[in-house]
Amino acid sequence: MEQFCCLFALFILLPIISDTVDHSKFKRCDQSGFCKRQRAVEEGSSQYEINTDAGVVTESMVQFPVLNRKNGHPFILQIITLEDGTFRIKMNEAKPLHPRYEVEYALLPDIHYSRFEVKKASDHWAIHAGVNELKVFPNPFRLEAYANGEKVTVINGRNTLKFEHLRLKPDANDGHEAVKEDHENHENVKENDEEEEVKEKEESEPSMWEESFSGNTDSKPRGPESIGVDIDFPHTEHLYGIPEHTDKFMLKDTRSGEPHRLYNLDVFEYDLDNGMALYGAIPFVIAHSVKRTVGVLWLNAAETWVDIGVGSAGLVDSLVNLVGGGNKEDKMGKTRWMSESGIIDIILFMGPRPADVLRQFGKLSGTTPLPQSWAIAYHQCRWNYNDQNDVRNVDLGFDEHDIPYDSLWLDIEHTDGKKYFTWDSHKFPHSIEMIGNLTAKGRKMITIIDPHIKRESGYFLHEDALREDLYVKDKHGKVYEGWCWPGSSSYLDFFDPKTRNYWASRFALDKYEGSTLDLYTWNDMNEPSVFNGPEVTMPKDMVHFGGWEHRDVHNLYGLMQVMSTFQGHLLRSDKRLRPFILSRANFVGMQRYGAVWTGDNMANWGHLKASIPMCLGLSIAGITHCGADIGGFFHDPDAELILRWYQAALFQPFVRNHAHIETKRREPWVFGDKYTALIRSAVRRRYALLPYWYTLFYQNEKTGAPPMRPLWYDFPEDTTTFPIQDQHLVGSALLVHPVTDQGASSVSFYLPEGIWYDFYNYKTYVNGHHTIPVDDDTIPVFQRGGSIIPTKQRIRRASSLMRKDPYTLFVALDQKGEANGSLYIDDGESYEYRKEGKFLEIIFQCKGNVIKAKVVNVNSPFQTVEWIERVVILGLTYKPSSIEGSSKSLGSVKLEGEGEHPFVIRKPGFLVSEDWEIKLH
Secondary structure, eight states: OOOHHHHHHHHHSOOOOSSOGGGGOOOOGGHHHHHHHTTTTOOOOOOOOOOOGGEEOSSSSSEEEEEEEETEEEEEEEEEEGGGGGEEEEESSOOOOOOOOOOOOOSSOOBBBBBEEEEOSSSOOEEEEETTEEEEEETTTTEEEEETTTTEEEETOOOOOOEEOOOOSSSTTOEEEEEEEEHHHHHHHOOOOOHHHHHHHGGGGGGGGOOETTTEEEEOOOOOOEEEEEEETTTTOOEEEEOOOSOOOOOOOOTTTOOEEEHHHHHHHHSSOOOOOSSBBBOOEEEEEEEEEEEEEOOSSSSOOOOOOOOOOOOOHHHHHHHTTOOOOOOEEEEEEEEESSSSSEEOOOOSSHHHHHHHHHHOOOOOOOOGGGGEEEEEEHHHHHHHSHHHHHHHHHHHHTTOEEEEOOGGGGGGTTTTTTOOOOOOOTTHHHHHHHHTTEEEEEEOOEEEEOOOOOOOHHHHHHHTTBBBTTTTTBBBOOTTTTTTEEEEOOSSSSHHHHHHTTSSTTTTTTOOTTTTEOOOOOBOOOTTSGBBBBBBOOOOOGGGHHHHHHHGGHHHHHHHHHHHHHHTTTTTTTTOOOESBOOOGGGGGGGOOSSSSSSSSSHHHHHHHHHHHHTTOOOOOOOEEETOOSSSOOOOHHHHHHHTTTSSEEEEEEETTOOOOOTTTOOOHHHHHHHHHHHHHHHHHHHHHHHHHHHHHHOOOOOOOEEHHTTTOOGGGOOOOSOOTTTEEEOOOOSSSSTTTTEEEEEEEEEEEEETTTOOOEEEEEEEEEETOOOOOOTTTTTEEEEEOOSSSSGGTTTTEEEEEEEEEEEEEOEEEEEEOOOOSSSHHHHTTTEEEEEEEETTTEEEEESSSOOOOOOOOOBEEEEESSSSSSSOSSSEEEETEEEEEEEEOOOOSEEEEOOOOBBBOOOOOEEEE
16 A cells, blocks of 8 residues: 555656646746845845955965945955966855855866966956956946957946855844854854844845745745856947756747746756756857857856847947947847845956867866767667667667668666666566677667665665765755655765765676676766655755755756766776767766757657757857757657658757657657658768768767757857857858758758758758758758868668778868868777877878879878778869879879769778878869
8 A cells, every 4th residue: 555655646747748848847046045036136236346455476376455435345256367368257156155156077176277466456356378468347247348449248247246145144043043043153253243144134035044836835044145247348239148947949039038048957848938947057158240159158056047138239338438438339138137045256258269268168167078970970779769679679670671771779668667777677687699690780888777765675776875975965854855766866976085986896797797898878867856755856955965955066967977977988988989878968068068958849740840949059158968868759740740750850969759658659660661761871971971970979979079060060150150049050061051950842041151062962062041942851951162071881780890891981072172171080988199199190182183192190000901892073164184193102193073063983892090182183
């Protein structure tokens, strides 16, 4: 009977398929006490003053005292210069009642600082870092960032800074002994604290000390501690970023509606075209204009809201420009950032171009490490494949229908009663054999492992967590208990190094029974999701390692789990193999550890369209290995929708078919022979382009350049590209406009400057707007003139089986008859490319009727038998009378060519590991 009651209670709490998200479960700004207070701040009302007379210059920073003139509370402002002309601005209380949380783990541990020069003027200090400059104005508090003399960013220009200092609760006898004791024991507390509280009384409201929502009460033992300030961008109103949301890629004005919310939440069947919180929170925005691109990172892991203003400058901005002699152009992108706790920690990336901003961002937060080659191929998933026989049949189905794929995924039903690191012994009795059957064909398997741990006596993980004290605690110091898929669950505290080490150790092959090195990991529900918690997540007054409340670190929780999983993958292979992990929750730095998908989408055309701007938003915020569930997780796509979704997804970085347990089966062959052939055609196009994708991911690791990117990334001065979100670039060489309208017979698209070639029928286009007819097999993809793309045209059932196959190069000539490209090759799985230099990087060039290949790292120990099978030239204005080739191994050889557009050189036979040359006569 007790078991029945638990199951019934869980059923009541479980998400049920409906038509849309239940908004009543999630807060609006006016239901969040701190957001309501912060949003009520009027422009020009802030009363903070920087004491520049007391400024101190050290080797690493410039530091100023700051005073809130309204209540006399002191703060410290620190300005730090980082490499590449980047500025970091930190503001904290001078003597806080207790420490305020500063984000850990999001940035790289070895940040490099740069030298700076300070110049003092009568009304400000100027901190110079190369061509960049940060001016500090004392009263009112204002910071202005300049690049080459042009003002590009202003902090507190509208004078809305509000920093709620920590304080005692007005009623000292209210039972908050923890806060009283903290106050009494803190040696730096101001003696006149009571006088300050009198000055602040007019701001006091009940939500500062306790707040209820949807039947849950947040005790707020530390009271109000929110922070907020405006950060604006003169001369541009084109703002992008702050994922994860379903709103437009170019951010819209929110001042008359809801701000964008950054608070990792489990939102199933999410709505489109709004800024409500989803699974990830990257507090990073890019401001782009024809002249310059800059970026801002608001480094805070607490609940955050961001107001966007687009359009003309306000009265305060205009007065500041007028007094300061600034440019009177009134276009301005405005943001106001509001977080519940923590400190102000702002990093300014000064550009000047999109590629520079993302390079600078990558130097601080890291870039996506080069994935194993199979991880950028096609993945097949479902909640759930029923048993080993089901797995075998699905695998055989791909072979029988000649559709390549590289991994098969198992959801929560593969476990023994939702206990992670286990297998259902009836459904999956021989997991090692099952995995081996896949790997024999060059394929992998992925299993789900979530952070909630079933509270069941005898379950080793639960018993270990209780014994070793690994769980998150409630405010009374007891282990927190919530509800998730297993029913009663507790949540591992990944902020504790002991917990991270334990978690990593569980991936060892002798501990994760039934696993092999070919089994990889999917970390889901890691926002964290708590079915009976406030807003389907963990209460904010839970306590983590170090005494930090969950409110301080919420958006970091998923990152901490994935970081621990990553370490486990490294250790189990003795740091030889690159891990693969997929995460739903994300924050700054997640890109260093895993891929991300856009969560529980729906099977409709709107969600297909939204997958493009959502992945673009993640890509420009560092999360470059991203994608969306093909066909939509909830509900059943028809044949046309899933076909078009395949065609779009196969030109995104992460490609996975996934579906809810209550949906119909949707393997590629279940929609009839016609659509099986069409989906096969689409998947094979992805596999042909894998060498290009792999090269892009290598470049991403090195420079931060996202493989999937907006048009303005490569065409920053083309204003037509600024609002475009239904087409995108893959690298700099391919432009994709997927068909995302039901029943479409044509597609309209825009091509930036230069010559473009349809990648599949070779038709030539020029800059401008175009409309073309489309049929079921059409994927509008265009190669940029001036590029060379490496492909493999011998498609096999898994990408690993193509490793020794030859390459076909597509050479697309520009107006000058020239083209350039590159190819990166390594073993596709290990870290030997880093540790031992075992890789090849090849540069291709076509100029003056000569096509050349040059190996950059000529002494590489990496060896391969791969060769050049074909060279396809687009845009050649004449048919060569003769063709000569040469390489070290072949010497001089005569080659054969055919056709006109394209002109194809067949079987030149050059090894890719050698320099070679082709001359056209």
